[in-house]
Amino acid sequence: MKSIEEIKSAIEAAIPGAGVELIPNPSPSGQHSLRLAPADAVEVARFLRDDAELAFDFLSNVTGVDWPGKEITEKVKVTRTVTRIVDGVEQQVEETVEEPRKRVEPGCLEVVYHLFSMAKKHGPIVLRMRTVNRTDQVELPSVTPIWRSAEFQEREIFDLYGVVFTGHPDLRRLLMWKGFKDHPMRRDYVDPDDFEYEPTAHDSVLARAAAHKAAIGGVAQKGTGAGE
Amino acid sequence: MLGEGILKGMAETARNFAGSFVSKERLTTVEYPEERIPTFENARVFPFLVYDTNDWEAGLRCVACQICEKECPPKCIYIDKSKDKKPDYAGKQQFYPTRFDIDISVCMSCQICVEVCPFEAIKMDTEFELATGDRFGGLLLDRKQLAKSNEYYHRIHPTEAAEVDVRLAEEKAKANAKAKAAADAAAAKAAAAKPAPHVEGAGD
Amino acid sequence: MTTPAATSAFLREKMEEGWNRPPIMEPDGEAELLEVAMGPHHPSTHGVFRMDLALDGERVIRLKPVFGYLHRNHEKIAEGVSYLASMPYTDRLDYICSLTNNWAYALAVEKLTGQEVPERAEYIRVILGELTRIQNHASSIGFLLQEMGASGTPLMYAFKEREKILDLFESLTGSRMMCNYMRFGGCRVDVSAAWLDAARKVVAGLPGFIDEFENLLSGNEILMARCQGVGILRPELAVNAGVTGPMLRGSGVNYDIRKIDHYGIYDRFRFRVPLGDHGDVYDRYMVRILEMRESIAILNQALKEIPGGSIMDPKAKIRGFRPKPGEAYGRIEAPKGELGFYLISDGGPNPYRYRVRPPSLINLTVLEDMCLGSNVADVVLIFGSVDIVLGEVDR
Known part of the structure; x- marks a missing residue:
């Protein structure tokens, strides 16, 4: 099987301008992943399935992962102008101070795909996609038209994480009941x-x-x- | 020939039917309360606490370290740690559990508590006839109900209990040797610091 | 579509075109569409599972599976407890095959941490895994026949043999079904020489059992009439829908993870992968029978070659187990298909993300495709041939 870098360059050669980013995995498993830009994901997926050499015809596992927003406190160097009395004269002086600043790193929902090839008997290759945030922009393209095995698994992620898969033929809750609100697998979920x-x-x-x-x-x- | 397969299958059932009258191996039904199948030595049902000596309260091996409480997957163990220390069976000052409850209506008999216990204090029982009329109180076992003697442990899991005893004896010997070495070293140090005038009578 | 012949012609035509999604079938103009909720409490559903059927007479026009009656959010529970504490919960996924569930989870964690498993422990895992496969296939065939109307007899034959295997499990692990036996980097207790002898005795009796089972069933004309040509699954659809296990191989796709990944020590054993030809219920039945025979071959080799030595990685830790940050996907060939565990560690004592890839749920993706146009009685049969356990479907 091609290495992950080779697969990345193969994707970039086949689909110019496709947003593919290599995410290294520090674990001994060595399963590095490719993060796709949602806009090109369906095209990339189709390429991975149909390319004669890669032939990833078997989508084994689809998973959601919740990354809640984090509040990060960091020291930022700020330059500001202060009025200060120097040698008895009031002057405008520039000085640099470090001040702590809080910033909220926005969270997102991530979907992870594990692909194998039944024809070439290789794999896995790990693909990931991220939503913009966790509240209102949670759409990701569905790969169910390409691999049918994503059908129930994407429904499950829609149900438990709240990712909306555009292009899914039958997007309903899978495990929770119809009238259920909220998404139980999110990390900030509170039991009713x-x-x-x-x-x-x-x-x-x-x-x-x-x-x-x-x-x-x-x-x-x-x-x-x-x-x- | 059509029907051959069916006839072959019928012959098989007939063979088994007739065989069940002659073969001892096929008579597997046991009249339960009167007659019992012996349980396997490794069988596990619910946990119990091991105590040494004859006093269940003083002899409990548990030192209320609460590792099992934290590791228990369904969180069915409830421990209150004592404020004071008291000597355990080996004479060492230890904390002890003032409360040790296991809710066996929640327990799933997974044996994780036994594996994580560093003191060989909690083991798995083989007693399974635990039906009770009181759904809630009756299935919450307190430390008195849970305490079983080391002899009982030897009776239900002989191999495992023997291994545990060897391990504990080794640990005790090691601890004693260490304590002795420390005492000797302290004594030697003291002796080196100021030579005693008349050592012979020191121990009297 | 007015007649059964027209229905099958329509479906045959569609099948030749190849479908990725089941075709929409229209009821007969005059016929009344009957909607039936089969389940959640139906004797054939192996638990609480519902199929919403739309029927035109006796023919299935539409089938929607409804899940979740046994949902307990296993993955969320696992994120709240330590790595080790999830091991007994994996027993409860596919409660027929708890040892293979343990194995898959242990394998995923070992991938995550890079732990090595001693050779003896690998042999023990293979022996227990193959025994699990035999008892799963035996009981699943028994249930299939039960659903076909052969009440009791084949199921009891299967259970008789399963009982011997469960006794082996109990004498080793302490429990018949909730074994909780494998650990990260090895196994919990060592097998004794007496246990191995008992296992050899049970394995020596298994070929006779399968011969008896086959005499009883394989040539039976009623079974053939009911199973052959029913519930056909095309190999292209099976691959695309992620179907794995005996169902995939029943459709003729040669994909056995024991042969592909060589996880554990499966590269040391000589065994064949049985394949079906038509992809119908009978082929799935036959693949299971043949797989049992191959499992016996593996067991004979493993029980002969098992070496001495330790059963745990000396570096393995029971308390304070914290894998370094990273992620891993580990999978095995469980009796029902590809069972995978996907773990993300953030360096803490609990997994950040714990995901089970359940073969039972994903194999049900094609249930509607297989059932369209068949009778309700055949739906029961096709569903039985998928071989699911609801504890794993709903998690």
Whole structure:
């Protein structure tokens, strides 16, 4: 099999201007990946499948990964003009100070594809794509028209992560039910307070039951029975 | 010939049917409560706590390090660590659990607690007849219910228990040797620092 | 489409064109479209699984599988506990084959950390993996026949043999089904000489069992009439839809991960990969029977050659296991297909991302394609021939 760099240059030769970026993997597994620009992804995918030498005809695994936004504190050198009395005269002086600045690195949702070739019996090659953010721009192109095996897996990612796959023929929730809101695999997901607590002897469960009771306005639900 | 395969299959079932009257091996049904199949030595059901000596409370090997509580996949172990220390069976000052509960309605018998325990204090039981009328209280076992003697452990897992005893004895010997070496070194140091005038009577 | 003949002509034509998505079938003009929810509680669904069928008379026009009744978000649970604590949870994915699930997960973590597995542990893994394959295939064939209407007998024959294998599992691992046996860098307890002798005895009895099973079933005219030409899966569609395992090989695609990746020590054993020719239910049945025979060949070699030595990587850590940042995808040929685990580590004690690639779920992608135009009774059969476990489908 070609090395990942060779595959990258093959993609770039076949599709000029395709956004392909090599992401090294520091783990001993050595499974480095290629990050595709969503705009060219379908074309690249088709090339990988149909190229006679690469022939990645088998899309094994499709996964979502959630990368929430991170707040990063860093020291930034700032040059500013201050008024200061120098030798008894008020002057405009430029000085450089370091000041801490907080910046929020925007999060994103990532989708990872593991491709193998059944015809050439090689693989894997790892492809990844990222959404712009985690809230409103979560569209990524679907590869289901190219590999049917993505059908249920993309539905699962839509369900559990909230990535919207454009071009998917049947994009519905897969595991959660129809009216369900939110996406449980996101890292900031909070369990809804809709459990029926059963009387158990555990303090933590009893504490949760008490919190639940307080949240619903002190009305004891049947079966919420802390100490009933 | 059409039907040959069916006849062949019927012959097979007939052979097995007749065979079940003569072959001892095929009579596998056991009348359960009266008659029991012996359990395997490695079988595991729920964990229990091992104690040495005859006193379950003083002899508990558990030192409330809470590693099992942290590692337990379904989080069914609840431990309260003591404030004070007391001597364990080997005479060493250790913390002890004031509460050690296992909720066996949550426990999935995975044996991770046994593997991570550095003190050989928690082991797997083979007792499976645990039905109870009290769904919640009855399935929450406290440390008294969990404590079983080392003899019991030897009875249910003889090979494993023997290995554990050897390992503990080795550790104890090593600890004793180390303590002795440390004591000797301290004594030698003390002796070197100020030579005692009359050593013979020192131990009296 | 007015008659069954017209339906099959339509489907044959479509099949020759080759479809990537199932064709939309229209009901007969006068016929009433009957919508049936088959499941979630249906004896043939092996658990809680629903198929929404649209029927024209007895013919299936449309089939939509509905998942999630057994969903517990296994992946989320795994992200909240340590690497080791996920091992017992993998037992519960495909609860028929817990040892191969353990193996796949251990393999993925070993790829992530670069741990080496001692030779003896590799042999033990192969022995347990192949025993698992035999008992899975035996019981899946038993269930297939059960769904065909052969109530009990073949299933009990299969279970009789499965019981012996489960006794081996219990005497080694302590549990019949939830084995929790493999560890990162080896196995948990060593096999004794007595256990190996017991295993040799069980394996020596297996060819006789498969002969008996085949006498009972393979030539049976009713089985052939029900299975042959039913639920045909074209190889091109199977590859494109990511179908793996006996289903893929039943369609004639030579792809066995034991032969491709040579994970573990599979390059040392001589075995053949059985392939089907027509891709129908009968071929899948036959591939499973033949795979059991090949597994016995592997077992005989492994039980003969198993070396002495340690069973754990000496550098392996039970407590405080933290892989370096990175990611890895490890996969094995589980009895049901390609079982893969994808892990991302951020250097912490818990995996940052833990993903299971479930063969059962992805093999169901083509369920509608296989069932179109067939009778409801055949849907049950085709579904049975996919061989799924809902614990793995819904995770």
